[in-house]
Amino acid sequence: MFQQTIFYKLLQSNYISTYGPTILITAKGFPGFLHINTRQLLYEIQKRYRELKIFCLTDYDVYGLSIACTYASKNESKLYYVYDMSIENLHWLILFTPEEGIKKNVIKNTDLTKLTLKDIRILDKYQINL
Structure with a gap:
């Protein structure tokens, strides 16, 4: 729901x-593999229209970072990907950090969650690939 709200705000602005x-x-x-069709479409569009900007709006958490890296990365698992479909001109939209959100009264301290062991493992994986 968050992304759709931002999408409509961008259109209105x-x-x-x-x-x-x-x-x-x-x-x-x-x-994961469900993003293959979207990645393939974006990859083909990017090849034809190099000047086109591609923005990625995700949640500001481990999974949002994982999604952005999935679109931008060349280091895909061969389980799902046959060839490089990385989106070179992808810009990950970060509206604000959690700390800024708290200062702006957009989010509360209670809305923040602590990183789980699973989250830390995911971050470690992307740290190695970056």
């Missing part, structure tokens, strides 16, 4: 007049 034609990915869930 007429951001296209500032940035020109863009693609906005509002990904959610977990990265």
